[in-house]
Amino acid sequence: MEFFDVINSRRTVREFKDEIIPEEILEKIIDAAFKAPTNDHMRDWHFMIIRDKTITAKLLDIIPKGISEEDMEALIKDWGLNDSVQQECYRNAVPKQYRMLFDASAVIIPLIKQKTDILHPENISHLNGFASIWCSIENIFLSAAAEGYGCNLRIPLGNEAEYARDVLGFPSDYLMPCFIGIGRPESGIAPVKQKEINIKERIHWDKY
Numbered sequence: 001m002e003f004f005d006v007i008n009s010r011r012t013v014r015e016f017k018d019e020i021i022p023e024e025i026l027e028k029i030i031d032a033a034f035k036a037p038t039n040d041h042m043r044d045w046h047f048m049i050i051r052d053k054t055i056t057a058k059l060l061d062i063i064p065k066g067i068s069e070e071d072m073e074a075l076i077k078d079w080g081l082n083d084s085v086q087q088e089c090y091r092n093a094v095p096k097q098y099r100m101l102f103d104a105s106a107v108i109i110p111l112i113k114q115k116t117d118i119l120h121p122e123n124i125s126h127l128n129g130f131a132s133i134w135c136s137i138e139n140i141f142l143s144a145a146a147e148g149y150g151c152n153l154r155i156p157l158g159n160e161a162e163y164a165r166d167v168l169g170f171p172s173d174y175l176m177p178c179f180i181g182i183g184r185p186e187s188g189i190a191p192v193k194q195k196e197i198n199i200k201e202r203i204h205w206d207k208y
C-alpha cells in the first residue's frame, strides 16, 4: 500500500474476524515498531504477543465487560466530554473495551524500561522513554494497516497494569503503556465518525 494510503486508512478497529495472524506478519509488525525513533538510542523495549485465549481471558478478566447507560452518562459528565462527536466515539468505544481485546487475533503488550517515576517526572525529559514507545506503537498501527489488519488500544485503568504483570510475569522495572488488540477488521462496520479538522486553521506559518 502506498504510504499515504496507509496513513489515511488506519482507523481504530474494535470488531474483528476470527482469524489467525501468521507469526511472520506479527514479527514484521514488531520489526517496524523497532524502527521508531528513540530518545536514548537504546530501544529498550519488549513486546509480548498473547495468542493463547486462556491467557488472554485471564489477562482481560479485570476489564469491565460493559457499562450501564447510567454509568456511561456519568463517565461523559465526569470526564468533561462536551463535544457531540467525541461523545459518540466514547459511547461506541467504552462498552467494547473487553470484547475488542478478547476478539482480537492477538493482544500485544508493549513494555518499556522506565528508569524514573513516570507519574512524578521532574522535567519533560523524564517522559522521553514513554514518548518513544508511543512512536513504536504508531509504527505497529501503521504496519498492521499496511498488511490489511487493524488495531485498537486500551490504556490500563486502576490496577490493570499490575494485574497484567502478575498474569504475564514481566519484570517490575518494565512498564506497559497500553493493551493493543490486533486482527482482521470485521466487514460492514461503520468507522467511528472523526472530528473534521481544517488543517489551514491548525498550521501557523512563522507566527501564531
Ligand SMILES: Cc1cc2nc3c(=O)[nH]c(=O)nc-3n(C[C@H](O)[C@H](O)[C@H](O)COP(=O)(O)O)c2cc1C
Pocket: 010, 011, 012, 013, 089, 093, 094, 097, 152, 153, 154, 155, 192
Ligand atoms: C493515548 C491514546 C489513548 C487511547 N485510549 C483508548 C482506550 O483506552 N480505549 C479505546 O478504545 N481507544 C483508545 N484510544 C483510541 C482512540 O479512541 C482513537 O484513536 C480516536 O478515537 C481516533 O480514532 P481513530 O484511531 O480511528 O483515528 C486511545 C488513543 C490514544 C492515542
